[in-house]
Amino acid sequence: MAEAAKAALGVQSLHVVADAGYSHGQQVADCEAAGIVAHAPTARTVNTSSGGLLFTSSSFRYQAETDTCLCPADKMLLRKAVREKDKYTVYAAAASDRGRCALKSQCTNSVRRTVTRHLYEEALERMQARVTPALMRLRRSTVEHPFATIKYHIFGHPRFLLRGRNGARTEIGLAVMAYNLKRMTNVLGALKLTQELQTNLS
Numbered sequence: 001m002a003e004a005a006k007a008a009l010g011v012q013s014l015h016v017v018a019d020a021g022y023s024h025g026q027q028v029a030d031c032e033a034a035g036i037v038a039h040a041p042t043a044r045t046v047n048t049s050s051g052g053l054l055f056t057s058s059s060f061r062y063q064a065e066t067d068t069c070l071c072p073a074d075k076m077l078l079r080k081a082v083r084e085k086d087k088y089t090v091y092a093a094a095a096s097d098r099g100r101c102a103l104k105s106q107c108t109n110s111v112r113r114t115v116t117r118h119l120y121e122e123a124l125e126r127m128q129a130r131v132t133p134a135l136m137r138l139r140r141s142t143v144e145h146p147f148a149t150i151k152y153h154i155f156g157h158p159r160f161l162l163r164g165r166n167g168a169r170t171e172i173g174l175a176v177m178a179y180n181l182k183r184m185t186n187v188l189g190a191l192k193l194t195q196e197l198q199t200n201l202s
Contacts, residue, residue: 002036015039017139025087025120028127039135042128055107057115060091069115073103077115088116149182150175 006014016031018040031038060069060077069077069091077091093101093112107113118124151158154175162171184193 002031017135025118025124029120029123038127039130041131042124060115062117073101087119091115146179150179154178
């Protein structure tokens, strides 16, 4: 969608804002390569199995020069596997450190600690640094209003009546056209909108 918007606007660069549901490491990196700057909170999974008593992944510092992670006790976790499907790398404590660390009781209940790092972690971190509360408020006030208007004032209900992709596409197309006409009428006024339509259609 961002690439289509960039092409439609005919610009070299573009800023796009989305909610956390659109946080996707590879697509963020692809956007950067295409001159598109994405702003969306990163969606992170949180392990609550320990009740918050153990070190989180954020307690481990990634060392790019050695491709390892450094734990709070300054022990290195070595790269063990790459999960291409899930887009992350697994790092695990060395066998020689098992059970010998003074901080083990604060780190893991397993034999040894493992942590994961997203394959596009740098792109996600850059994007997270760009996100501001003001920008997200602007997104909500700009984007959520059309959704609510279409759902409850144009459709009159939150679900499609037609089934199948073609039916849904037709229904949403009519609803968006109705919304745009209502919006233009509110902004320009009915007389000005009629004049503009006559000028552009003649």
